[in-house]
Amino acid sequence: MKQYMLLCSLILLVCSCKEDPEVIFTQAAVKKEEKKKSxxxxxxxxxxxxxLGGFKPTGENWIIVGDVISDRKTKRTVTFSEGTGxxxxxxxxxxxxxxxxxTPFEHGDIELELDVMVPVGSNSGLYFQGRYEVQIYDSWKVKKPKYVDMGGIYQRWDKEAPKGKEGYEGTSPRVNAAKAPGLWQHLKVIFHAAKFNKAGKKTKNAWFEEVWLNGVLVQENVELTGPTRGGGTNADEKPRGPLMIQGDHGPVAFKNIKYKLYEDNKLKISNLVRTEYKHSGKTIGNLDTIAKVSEEKAKVLSFSDVTSKRERKMVAFSGTLSVPKSGDYLFASQTTGIAELYLNKKKAFRFKGSRDEFGFNTVTLEKGNIPFTVVYNQHAPWARGCNLFVEGPEMKAYSLFEGVKKGAGEFDPLKGIIVEPKDKPVMQRSFVNHKDQKHTHAISVGTPQGVHYSYNLATGSLLKVWRGSFLNTTHMWLSRGFKQLGEPVGFAIAMHGDLEFAPLETENTPWPIPLPENKGFKQLGYELDASRMPTFSYQLGKTVITNTFTVPEGSRQLNKSITVSKGKNLWHKIADxxxxxxxxxxxYVVNNESYYVDLSGNELKATIRNIDGKDELLIKVPDGDSKINYSIIW
Incomplete structure (x- = not known):
């Protein structure tokens, strides 16, 4: 029996905050002015x-090409076209x-990012220093990933052990964040080499600080007692070695390969003095004109004694910074009050923000000693916190404050208050972030099959899709809440998020965007079928549009079925x-978020056009009544 939620949905929309504008059709897209980002x-x-000049001479299996396409139904198959990149x-x-x-270069500590395409059933690996492997594998349909799967850290091997017990250690990814074969996937790895004393004796094991796959942290702080299988023995461990990409296990493609090499460089702090000022304002001002409460020598740079108490206080630390190498240094501040940094008696940085924002500034420093002062004004005792991070030449980003690790306190979508569908779909209203914009009239739908999506009720648009666990509601329900966001658990694919239907004067008319004065969009709510899956409806003028989403068993895809009643001169935007x-x-394959759109069951023909340097996939909707069906696969 169908359950109608129209009235409730309309009441929610009327009563909600009005951050999302109403929608109006314009015949020219209005571009928002982009703020200059630090x-x-x-x-x-x-x-x-x-x-191939960026690598050592190798076999004929490696070539440079301009494009690669992998048949997602045929094992280990790729086609390519000439070009570069x-x-x-x-x-x-x-x-x-x-x-x-x-690689011709050898590395110790390294941060590496790249994009990789894995054909169906294929296999490769990234061997750091040629010894420690992060696995590359077609793991798309794997439910419980193991060390052999994409993003896994491969096991070690003892050939002298009894048969069947040769393999040991090895670390599985926290979640399966692998995409469908033939899609570009993004890997980010922070690796630390084993450390040795002057006599050559190992004093610290190698370890992977982080492995990110498609924006999801899949490995964290994994220590390696020695090389993984195929990487040699413990006797082969050294402070440095080349990056190696496995080439004998199956076809694989890479692009956008970039890295940073790190040493143990730090800004050394000395001659530290802590000063507390008699000040209660919301600014910092000229320190020379403000009365001092106290001044004393300090052993560590830390504001923890200030931020741990609910009181107004302004404190400064002054001293000497020893710069190990000339070059650019990036300072990043995260504070709920006001922070200022002075280098060589000149203001290098000022940041006033909130606990989920960072401020950045790059300063060129010469090798040697320079005076510094960092000031923190905790003017609102209910909002406390101050961090200061630095990154420099061959210097990995770290906190200048004692006992603070970069990333400490950051939100982990796998922890906290998780909403999980069991035997029926679950719907959850929340704010939803999409491409750095908060949508207030949004709803997320989770299914027992593990495929989920977020939908913008204000514009009738699909915002994002994902697979795995459903929704982290910690920012909504913990204490008083923070940001009120529902966060996908696992990696999400962002859809275009614009209006999905609009009239266009010509095929080259820019796609319109919502404007505040619109009166033509009317939300009609949603209704549930017997399985509790919703169908969303809205009205554009006299046209009524419905969106129904279904999930086939055993696959990572979302089927979308659209009905259009009394349509006139409309186009449908599927992707950009x-x-x-x-x-x-x-x-079709969409190569920003990298996903497939399967229109094979659809009678209407899609069109690819390029507007302002971006491709769009559109369908011309026939006048009258029509249906559009397609699948999103990732």
Whole structure:
């Protein structure tokens, strides 16, 4: 029996905050002025893929190409076109002639980012220092990932152990964040090399600080007692070694390879003095004109004694910074009060923010000693906290404050208050972040099959889809709440999030955006079917549009069925991205978020157009009544 939620939904929309504007059709997209963003990290070193010159000489299985397409139904199959920007392992030689790929540089501690495409059933790996492997594998349909799966840290191997017990250690990813084969996936790895004393004796094991796959933290602080299988023995461990990409296990493609090499560089602090000021204002002002409450020598730089108490207080630390290497240094501050940093008696940084924001500033420093002062004004005792991080040449970002680790206190979507569907779908109203914009009239739907989505009720638009656990509501329900956001658990694919239907004067008319004065969009609410899956409805003028979503068993995809009643001169926007390619069988690949759109069951023909440097996938909707069906696969 259908349960109608129209009235409740309308009441919720009327009573909700009005951050989301009403929608109006305009015949020209109005571009928002982009705020100039501060640099949030120092630049990486890019491996140029114009030729193979960025690597040591290798086998004929490795080539530079301009584009790669993988058949998502045929094992270990790739096609490519000429060009530059992608390095492809064809894996088409006789087995012993499919060679691994090595960098000419050797590394100790390193931060590495790259994009990788894995065909169906294929296998590769990233060997840090040629010894410690992060696995690359087609793990799309795996429910419980193991060390052999994408993002896993491969096991070690003892060939002298009894048969069946040779493998040991190895670390599984926290979640399966792998995409469908043939899609570009993003890997980020922070690796620390083993440490040795002057006599060559190992004093500390190698470890992976972080492994991120498609924006999800899948490994954290994993220690390695020695090389993983294929990386040699303990006797082979050294302070440095080349990055190696496995080339003999199957075809694989890479692009956007970049890295940073780190040493144990730090800004050394000395001659530290702590000063407390008699000040209760909301600014800092000229310290020379403010009365001092106390001044004393200090052993550590820390505001913890201030931030741990609910009181107004302004404190400064002054001293000497020893700069180990000339170059650019990036300072990042996170504070709920006001913080200022002075270097060489000049203000280098001022930040007034909130606990979920960072302020950034880059300063060029010369090697040697310089005076510094950092000031924190905790003018609102109910909002407390101050951190200051620095990154520099061969220096990994770290906190200048004693006992603070970068990332400490950051939100972890796998922990906290998790809403999980069991035998029926679950719907949860919340604010939803989409492409750095908070949507207040949003609802998220979780299914027992583990495929979930968020939908914008204010514009009738699909915002994001994901698979895994459903929704983290910690920011909504813990204590008084914070940001009121429902956060996907696991990696999410962001859809375009714009209006999904609009009239266009010509095929080249820019897609319209919502404007506040609209009176043409009317939300009609949603209704539940017998399984409690919702169908959403809204009205554009005289046209009524419904959206129904279903999830097939055993796959990571969301089926979308749209009905249009009394349509007139409408277009439907399915996707946009940096580029969209048509594949056989009416399937398209969208290469910003990197997902497939399967239109094979649809009678209407889609069109790819490029507007302002961005591809859009559109369908011209016939006048009258019509249906549009397609699947989103990732």
């Amino acid at each position: 640099l949030s990290y120092l630049p990486f070193t890019q491996i140029e893929l114009n030729d 992608i390095i492809l392992n064809k894996n088409d030689q006789e087995k012993e002639k499919n060679k691994n790929l090595y 991205g940096e580029n969209i390619k048509e594949l056989p069988d009416n399937i």
